[in-house]
Amino acid sequence: MDFQISDRMSAMKGSAIREIFKYAADPTVISLAGGNPAPELFPNEELAGLAKEFLEQQPVLSLQYGVTEGYTPLRESVKARLKEKENIDWPDDDVIVVSGGQQAIELSTKCLVNAGDVVVVEEPSFIGATNAFRSYGAKLVGVPMDEDGMNIDALRRVLSSTPNVKIIYTIPTFQNPMGTTMSLEKRKALYAAAREFNVVIIEDNPYGDLTFDGTKLPTIKSMDEDGRVIYCGSFSKILSPGLRVGYMCANKEIVRRAVIAKQVSDVHTPMITQLLAHGFLTKFDIDALIVKMRANYAHKCSTMLDAIRTYFPEGVFYTKPKGGLFIWCDLGHGVDTLALSKAAVEKKVVYVPGNTFMVDMDKPTSTLRLNYSTMSDERIVEGIRRLGEVFGNVL
């Protein structure tokens, strides 16, 4: 049978990162391509104990159908944590548990975006989000990034000249793929612009806890006076990505719609993964774990930055993250990093070419994303050394 694929999906390609991951699965390859948390920090013993306890002692709760909104005590712990840690506490908001932060973005898009509507994104931005927008026929418009976040003048030009903008999507803290942090001033200016042009903001904050020095800027959601910010949070980077537990905090009307959309998508997030997240939040010290992660990633990031200074050719631009998982590089000189990735693969090292994160993914770019959270120190240094050779050959 020849299948007629829907308009919304017929233009969709698989993520290029997935193709690169095929090389990365080879254990002799040094992968700087992933976005995986460091596996040595997973609290697997604690989760094993919790899983056994819940399944043995609360079998019906653990294994029967649950409600679409999520396990109520987990929603309450998330609300309490958002209030305590992020100063997010608005009376007209509610929280829904989702199957990873990705689902918060997908459900928001399904509920708000008609085909042809515009979603404004940082350029570069997270491929999982841009593809979620594309999968509902959204038109993407990119706003260039400065080292302190989205260029607000450019954002305002887009908003004032583009009809049907529904959403501004932003990762203000330790942006994926750039690793940058939006300044407080820009956070305020972005919120003011969204308000002026009556646009919803999706604030995606999976990395916010991974601040190297422990300091945090206020989330945009904490400034949200009229309910226009949809805040996406996740346990993927501070507990385990394989659990697929995240949450969305938004105006009650948005949450109500998202519940209806989630009901037809996966009915509810699995009970056992919700119980593991809730159990860990309430019975263990997740903040102590986060402190360990911060130290681990700060060390690995600094290891990678030192190696970049040592091995990369002069003139390569790179960001200096204050947290998160990624460094962004620009080789300049018209280098095509997608083509160049083949030479890197030959030296058994992989990165993600920058075009992956762009609105026009077919246009060559001299940029690329590096990840430092997964590999050992030795492999980080060796990977950067090899990349230095590859880049030296074309610069």
Add this chain to the structure above:
Amino acid sequence: MDFQISDRMSAMKGSAIREIFKYAADPTVISLAGGNPAPELFPNEELAGLAKEFLEQQPVLSLQYGVTEGYTPLRESVKARLKEKENIDWPDDDVIVVSGGQQAIELSTKCLVNAGDVVVVEEPSFIGATNAFRSYGAKLVGVPMDEDGMNIDALRRVLSSTPNVKIIYTIPTFQNPMGTTMSLEKRKALYAAAREFNVVIIEDNPYGDLTFDGTKLPTIKSMDEDGRVIYCGSFSKILSPGLRVGYMCANKEIVRRAVIAKQVSDVHTPMITQLLAHGFLTKFDIDALIVKMRANYAHKCSTMLDAIRTYFPEGVFYTKPKGGLFIWCDLGHGVDTLALSKAAVEKKVVYVPGNTFMVDMDKPTSTLRLNYSTMSDERIVEGIRRLGEVFGNVL
């Protein structure tokens, strides 16, 4: 902020079942409204052992990101089981693990249906599926049901007179909500009609294993010679619904698209829930568990049917299921079962009014769905007795 909800979601209502579940949560209420498996059959001790073992001994596998297609050994065990138990084994097909059978329906719809396209459904049909179709702007056309499944003459009339039919959605075995089984002859005729009019079939089979006498009719998928049948399977009814693990077996091109759609929806089904399903399939005897479930449900169904014969007024139509979870009733005489459900709630018993399962959910109907899998024998009998009183007052 006043939100502009997308066209596809602005007409969506929450499931009426959810509202009824609010009453059902009261432990003094006898709920014949659910679709929950009997909780006493959950193999929670075995799953507790498996969860502990996986999390302790394979922490990275259990907690790191996985691939969107699903855990490869689980996909292989599902393929082997489909071949052995259902004679489904086509070289151009593939299997993707999904977050419950619901997600197979949602991803198929996203990949195949444009707004305004027609999905043909059995009338009545499963609200989770009909709402998934609605959520992508599909136009639903219902085909009336006989006691041996969809009326094929009516189906052919619909297919020959309706433009842009993309999908026929069917639950041939122990249909939800009717509890009926489509005859072998009709399965063949449905497949032939789909082929003649070049329409995809979604065959939803969450209940097939729950056959009271152990016999099974061939699935439509087992007759599929040209890859037009998307088969949705689930561990919800034979292991645990709260795990949210299902699978879709379809032509490779459909699976490839579903993988792209799933990537932006929830990235992948949680690793621990996939590992629990895989561990149970490979280390325990799921067929022995299924045999126990069959006996349990056969007994409960017969208990409910006996009570119906004793307590319901003469002339009430009801189905006599050969498996599954549901009995369907028609009170006739222009009774509105939605309005009548208030009188039932006053007597502390709940059912699902038939309008929930119809294409036009606003039109009153004299039908209703009863579930026998969740309550004890005593509560089943008492619930039917009370309903008999309620119905007797209006008939």
